[in-house]
Amino acid sequence: MTNQLSKSLISALIVAAMSSTPVVTSVVALAVSADTAHAKNGNGGGNGGNGASNGNEGASSSASGGRGNSKSRADKGKSKSADRGKGRSRGTGLGLAGLSGSSLSDAISSVFSGNKGKRSKEAKQARSTVSKNQHGKVASNLKGLNAAHASQTARLNASPNSRVGKIAGYQEATIGVIGLTDQIAALNEQVDDTVATTAEFVAENISEDSSVSPEDIAEAIDALDPAADDYQSDVDAIAAALSGLDPNDPENQQSLTEIAESIDDTVTAQDAQAELAENIAELEGDLDDSKANQISALSEAYAPQDVDDLTEDALSELHGLLGLDEASIPELSTE
16 A cells, blocks of 8 residues: 555656646645555654664673763862961970970971871771771671672572572673663664654755645655665655656756755665664663563572662672672662
8 A cells, every 4th residue: 555655646746746737736635545654764653664774783882871971060169278377386395495496396397297197097097997887787788698709600600599699690680781781872872863854854955846745745755665666766756846847857867866865865864763763662671671680680689688678888889799880780769
């Protein structure tokens, strides 16, 4: 039905291009059954032609969190330190009385160096205590997942039903999520928002001499099938209708050829983008399933504890032990 519509419509376009009287009415009559036609390009949607494939299967790029980029803001304003108290102070209790200038300087340096060293030591001990306490909290929250400290060889050789084996299952599921995320990111880089829709292309290129409506020409373009034997003749007919030039006049051949090439380029680009969008949608569906499997594997490895009890710090530690990027940490209902 689509091919019959295309041939009828394009035949009418040829007649319109060669006729000195308007034929919009006849063309519209031929396009009455347009609702049954499956547009293949651009805003037509539906059955795409032989557009270039952009699957990029297996393409991977080491993405840290898909496509998000963080920007750090420069600290606004500069702090200025003012040396306001320039007066000399006479200290007591420091044993400085009767010292010469150089001896006084050495004594002061010695006192403050000693205090600085003492404060640095105390601060270091405080940081060490906090670090140990935090590590203890993470280990406590991980519970059975602390088995992730096992080597990669041990994980590969572990029984699937063992704790280490289940952790290996989570690692494998997460790698699957990372792979799909990278593939989608690679395909999204190929999305070209500058490719014109059919309506935009017609509006930009239709001539004032054309006796066919923009809607009918756009419909004819969307009905094109690059795999059809008469594809090129159909494109030539649309070029004549779009330009309003007589295809039988040799002086018009160069212009008609350029217009036909422009139509073909648009159809090809639209088909490529349509196929790209279809591939991305399919991979996004696979990614949703893969993320569900990832959380399921994590739940099994963490059982009998509730996976929602895992903290962000614990998940970060787990991924570090398994050599997984933090961007692949699953989204749980953790608070």
